[in-house]
Amino acid sequence: MLTPEIQTIVDRMAPAPDAPDDLVPIAEARAAHDDETAELSGPGDSVAEVRELELPGPGGPLLLRLYRPLEKAVAGGRGLPGEGGAPGDGLLPLVAYLHGGGWALGSLDGFDPLCRALANASGALIAAIDYRLAPEHPFPAAPDDVCAVVRWLAAHAPDLGGDPARLGIAGDSAGGNLAAVTARRLRDAGDSPLRFQALIYPVCDSALDTDSYRENGSGFGLTQAGMRRYWELYLGGADGSDPDAAPLRAGDLAGLPPAFVLSVHHDVLRDEGEAYARALRAAGVEVTLRRYDGAVHGFVRWLAKTELARAAVAEVGG
Numbered sequence: 164m165l166t167p168e169i170q171t172i173v174d175r176m177a178p179a180p181d182a183p184d185d186l187v188p189i190a191e192a193r194a195a196h197d198d199e200t201a202e203l204s205g206p207g208d209s210v211a212e213v214r215e216l217e218l219p220g221p222g223g224p225l226l227l228r229l230y231r232p233l234e235k236a237v238a239g240g241r242g243l244p245g246e247g248g249a250p251g252d253g254l255l256p257l258v259a260y261l262h263g264g265g266w267a268l269g270s271l272d273g274f275d276p277l278c279r280a281l282a283n284a285s286g287a288l289i290a291a292i293d294y295r296l297a298p299e300h301p302f303p304a305a306p307d308d309v310c311a312v313v314r315w316l317a318a319h320a321p322d323l324g325g326d327p328a329r330l331g332i333a334g335d336s337a338g339g340n341l342a343a344v345t346a347r348r349l350r351d352a353g354d355s356p357l358r359f360q361a362l363i364y365p366v367c368d369s370a371l372d373t374d375s376y377r378e379n380g381s382g383f384g385l386t387q388a389g390m391r392r393y394w395e396l397y398l399g400g401a402d403g404s405d406p407d408a409a410p411l412r413a414g415d416l417a418g419l420p421p422a423f424v425l426s427v428h429h430d431v432l433r434d435e436g437e438a439y440a441r442a443l444r445a446a447g448v449e450v451t452l453r454r455y456d457g458a459v460h461g462f463v464r465w466l467a468k469t470e471l472a473r474a475a476v477a478e479v480g481g
Contacts, residue, residue, distance in 0.1 A: 165429060166457040168469040172203065173384055173459055182265060182389035183396070189267065189298065196264060197273040205467030207276035208283055209233065218315055221307045222300065226293040228271045228278070229323060231255075236283040256287035257325030258361075259313050259345075263336030263461070265393030266305055267297045277464050277476070281333070284480025288325045290316055294341065301399030302408050305337075309345045317356035331359035331420070333479070335463055336432070337393070339365025343410040343439065346419050361423045361479050364460055365436050367411040369394050369403030373434035383429040385460040390431055411439050416446035423451045423479060430460040453478060 165173065176199075183192035212231040217224045237255060260281065262274040271293050282289040294308040313332060320327040334342040339362040349355035371387055371394075380387035394403060406413035424440040426433045433454070440452040455462070458471055463479075465472045 164457065165459065166469065166471055169458055169462060169465075169471065172465060172468060173382075176384055180389075181384060181386050182392040183267060184392055189396075193268050193270070196268040197270055200269075200273040200464055203465040203468050204273075204276035207279040207466075210279050210282050213279075218312060220295075221311055222295060222304060225295075225308055225312060226271065227312065228275075228291040228293070230278050230282040230289040230291070231324065232282040232286050232288070237286045252326075253324065254321060254326035254329075255324055256285065256329035256331065257316060257320050257323065257327075258285065258287050258289050258331045258333050258359075259309070259316055259342075260289050260291045261294065261309060261332070261334030261338030261341045262291065263334070263338045263363075263464075264296075265389070266302075266337045266340075266397040267393060269296075269338075274464070276466055277335075280466055280473070280476045281480055284477050287329075287331075287480075288323060290323075290325075297397045298399060302397050302401045302405075305341055305397075306344045306348065306407055309341050310348055313345055313349065313356065327356060329358055330356050331361065332357055333361035333363070334365070335363035336460065337366055337397075339363050339436075340367065340408075340410065343367065344407050347410060347413055347416070348407065350418055355420070357420045359423075360420050361425075362436065362439070363425045363463055363475075363479065364427050364430055364432050365410075365424070365439065366390075366432055367409065367435040367439040369398075369409045370435075371431075373431075373438075375433035375435075376431045379429050379431050379433070383431075383459045385431055387431055411435055411442065416443050416448060419443060419446070419448050421449040421451075424453070425463075425475065425479065426452065426454045427458045427460055427462065428454060428456040429458065432460060
């Protein structure tokens with residue numbers, strides 16, 4: 164059963180398409196997604212500082228938006244796992260954040276309130292990455308961008324006020340997919356700087372054939388048809404079983420950083436996200452799996468409308 168607040172939001176969303184299609188141009192879908200997110204997220208919390216940087220990327224310049232938490236959040240935050248800098252050095256944990264939106268929607272502005280809330284909840288610097296979107300830039304453009312930016316963050320963390328020994332990665336939905344893929348890609352390269360990964364209702368497989376798809380395929384926001392369309396836009400004809408697209412298909416997950424995985428009961432992605440958490444645990448990775456029963460996909464963004472979103476952000480940040 165959904166919470167009353169979330170049920171109200173879902174009822175209002177029901178008539179609208181949840182993914183761009185032949186009748187909804189991509190630009191229109193992006194604008195609608197940002198408008199909806201702005202209404203449900205609210206204006207966002209105050210933070211100590213927000214600044215933007217332009218970084219070199221595999222396909223051209225990439226924008227990075229850096230959020231510094233309030234001082235009281237820094238004092239109270241537990242930060243991220245890692246060795247950490249010397250006491251009093253002023254360096255904060257640093258988290259690369261990847262927004263959701265089916266690899267095709269979402270923006271730095273749309274996810275600004277969530278990043279502000281995460282910065283204050285964690286006491287960490289949040290570095291939101293404006294990775295390239297499909298269908299203009301299909302797979303593997305997005306994971307290529309993210310890997311490049313994470314390496315840049317590791318090399319320049321102290322210049323940003325971040326601690327390279329406490330560098331993490333996080334993302335929601337398609338962003339959770341990119342976070343999981345990036346963690347494994349960097350491990351495979353043999354020099355991963357990542358110490359933690361937080362995956363919020365992540366996309367982990369392209370099969371679309373689980374109990375959660377059958378139970379929640381319509382009526383709860385994100386639909387089975389919507390996810391099928393997002394995969395089509397993202398892959399652009401590429402193989403959906405590639406582990407760099409579907410992290411659950413990876414054969415070896417040993418040696419990945421500790422993971423926090425958040426799933427939602429009424430979500431088509433529930434089972435694949437939880438299966439990925441179990442696969443990580445079976446490979447010897449430290450995993451915390453948390454399911455939210457009264458919510459639907461996307462609820463963490465709805466900070467202005469439901470206390471459950473605030474609770475989830477506090478848990479992810481803690």
